[in-house]
Amino acid sequence: MTIYRGRFAPSPTGPLHFGSLLAAFGSWLLARHAGGEWWVRMEDLDPPREVAGAARTQLATLEAFGLHSDAIVEWQSRRSAFYQAALQRLLEQGEAFECHCSRSELAANGGIHRACVGNTRRADPAVRLRVAEGTVVTFEDQLQGRFSQDVAGEVGDFVLRRADGLWAYQLAVVVDDAAQGMTDIVRGADLLDSTPRQILLQQALGLPTPRYLHLPLIVDGNGRKLSKSDAALPIDADAPLPALDAAWRALGQDPASLRGSTDAASLLAASVASFMPSRLPRAASLSTAALHNTTDTNAV
Ligand code: GLU
Secondary structure, three states, X not given: OOOOEEEEOOOOOOOOEHHHHHHHHHHHHHHHHOOOEEEEEEOOOOHHHOOOOHHHXXXXXXXXXXXXXXXXXXXXXXXXXXXXXXXXXXXXXXXXXXXXXXXXXXXXXXXXXXXXXXXXXXXXXXXXEOOOOOOEEEEEEOOOEEEEEEHHHHOEOEEEEOOOOOEOHHHHHHHHHHHOOOOEEEEEHHHHHHHHHHHHHHHHHOOOOOEEEEEOEEEOOOOOEHHHOOOOOEOOOOOHHHHHHHHHHHOOOOHHHHOOOOOHHHHHHHHHHHOOHHHOOOOOEEEHHHHHHOOOOOOO
16 A cells, blocks of 8 residues: 655746756655655646747656656646546536636736626636635645635635636646545645645545645745746756755755765665655745855755
8 A cells, every 4th residue: 555655746847947856856755755656747738838848858857867757757738638527527516617707807806706707708718616705725734834825815716727728737736646646745835825726626526635745945045936037047967966965955954964975876865864854944935045055954
């Protein structure tokens, strides 16, 4: 019986950067530490945002780093039928509805949807999940502690299928995490505020809620998310050791334990042997400046 199964689920919007490596390595370490499995899933749901070749490059980089998936890599672009089935169920249950609101109508409401205001029917309605007034979701994050969100007030009815016909991340991730039997979701803290929506969807679909652990988001000296800033340098697939070593430190681990590792495989073996989850930084973000300036991790 598998008691721990985790995953790394990149979107192919560019090469892996240091922040994505942290999520990959961190989720891998936690899975291995628990004696569990670690799977890779490609979240290629959004062709307009996709960069040609990025998925293959990401997978090649993970391989070069010795981070091998325990299962064949699943591609979300091939799983529409499963998302459609989940959507159909939510529509039939009356929990999802077609939304004919225009962008400007939504903008007038601060982007938050509570009730359809439009009088005109669109040929291409989005489909949203109804979030009842007063819906607050609280969960215990394994690292960040208790997290609570007023989903009705802060998010509103959220999109499951977009007006352009593309599947929303929230629906696909919930369907796939359950279909793949994921017990533990480890990812960056930028997704902390997506988790309550995912828990609502799990409840609506009768799916189990996995454990969640959100690692600190890596930000640049100005506090901007790495992937959105100039510091989003791709990591070098030809030189895994420095990047893995930097990620190890960012995960709050003892730099001394990896000394003497000569290749990715020996570094990973040493890392599993000395990984201490209790040293993971309990911070929502970590600055690259702090990582450069110290030998140990500084939470910001
Ligand atoms: N594909 C998402 C991303 O790259 C991550 C999804 C997840 O880990 O839940 O931001």
